[in-house]
Amino acid sequence: MTQHLLLGQTLAYSGNPLTAPWSDVTHHERRGAVAIADGRILEVGPADRLRSTYRGAKVTDYGDDLISAGFVDAHMHYPQTGIIASWGKRLIDWLNTYTFPEEMRFADPAYAAEVAGRSLDLALAHGTTTLTSFCTIHPASVDAFFAAGAERGMRLIAGKTCMDRDTAPAGLRDTAQSAYDDSRALLHKWHGTGRAAYAITPRFSPTSTPGQLEALGALWAEHPDCLMQTHLSEQVDEIAWVRGLYPDARDYLDTYERFGLLGPRGLYGHSIHLEPREIDRLVEVDASVVHCPTSNAFIGSGMFDTLGLGGRGLRVGLATDTGGGSSFSMLRTMAAAYDIGQLRGGALHAAQLMWLATEGSARALHMGGVIGHLGAGAEADICVLDLASTPAIAQRSARAESIWEALFATQMMGDDRAVRAVWVGGAAR
Ligand code: GUN
Ligand code: ZN
Secondary structure (H helix, E strand, C coil): CCEEEEEEEEEEECCCCCCCCHHHHEEEEEEEEEEEECCEEEEEEEHHHHHHHCCCCEEEEEEEEEEEECEEEEEEEHHHHHHCCCCCCCHHHHHHHHHHHHHHHHHCHHHHHHHHHHHHHHHHHCCEEEEEEECCCCHHHHHHHHHHHHHHCCEEEEECEECCCCCCCCCCCCCHHHHHHHHHHHHHHHCCCCCEEEEEEECCHHHCCHHHHHHHHHHHHHCCCCEEEEEECCCHHHHHHHHHHCCCCCCHHHHHHCCCCCCCCEEEEECCCCCHHHHHHHHHHCCEEEECHHHHHHCCCCCCCHHHHHHCCCEEEECCCCCCCCCCCHHHHHHHHHHHHHHCCCCCCHHHHHHHHHHHHHHHCCCECCECCCCCCCECCEEEECCCCCHHHHHHHCCCCCHHHHHHHHHHHCCHHHEEEEEECCEEC
């Protein structure tokens, strides 16, 4: 068993800084070490002590760089990698103009494989070690993504996107029955295979018939250990659309709830314009909401209430929402989360931002302590950050009086140039 010892500044957490004072649950070691073997973290602690405990270990010294858990992107669309940064549309037009035509190309398994590999390599270059992705309606798009993840040893969560309503274009529709059958077959094939986990994936209420939502609710009831991912209350126009399509529903969340698609392993992307009843129900069932701040600004969706929803005890994840989001970088995503917090009147601390991108997202995925965690027993997915990666950042971090001030400069101005190294499952990439 080869042991590795990574030396640098370390950043670890023992609780939720959205509900507890961040300074109580955050552990920074100026000269720290992470011991790794067999794909897992054995121990995190002071470098001096770990050096004497793990004498035979191979040592990689990252100097003043910051060793963190790898970033966990809790909501993205790998098939939209190629259309990121497409101009000028809001959600419904953006889907019709850019997204759906691109997703049609995934009928070709070779194209799906090429984009899957490209999106994972981009993620790794940005320090992201886990992605939670929507695929397309094509089962082969799911195979391509999980296969590319297995090649890279990455922990991935994904599912076949289901759409059977005529609001989605012909050529990008399944049926209630085929969505159930294909999702079930993919779930049996991939869920728990290596580091893959399957998420049942109705795109959102407007592109599914009640029959399809019901079928996927039944599938989830048969496989309650799976996650279920979808979209909720992203734009005001979308909510009005849902109201027209589901006139009997109490609100948007109810279009899921009435078909068995509200539960503790439900992941509700965006969740911006929520009614009080919706928030109460999400809290009651211990569901997860996912903040996609670059997307919410880029597509003009609105301002997610990170501190309010996190303060209610909701599981809150952070995500790029590629390609509605405008960056592959979870650092850029933290900057956008900070900006939106400020616009809502609450400044997120550097420790809270970092927690959201690691522990928070992992907790939203019900994988707390397993990924996104720099601590004993966690899977050794690690991101090493250079806190002086550009001249602009270096001149700011040079005068920082604390790790938080230094880290904040990288969170606000950093990108893939700040990522010094990435370890996946205990192996250097
Ligand atoms: N709502 C339904 N589908 C999508 C999508 O692909 N991206 C975003 N941002 N919102 C959606
Ligand atoms: Zn999305």
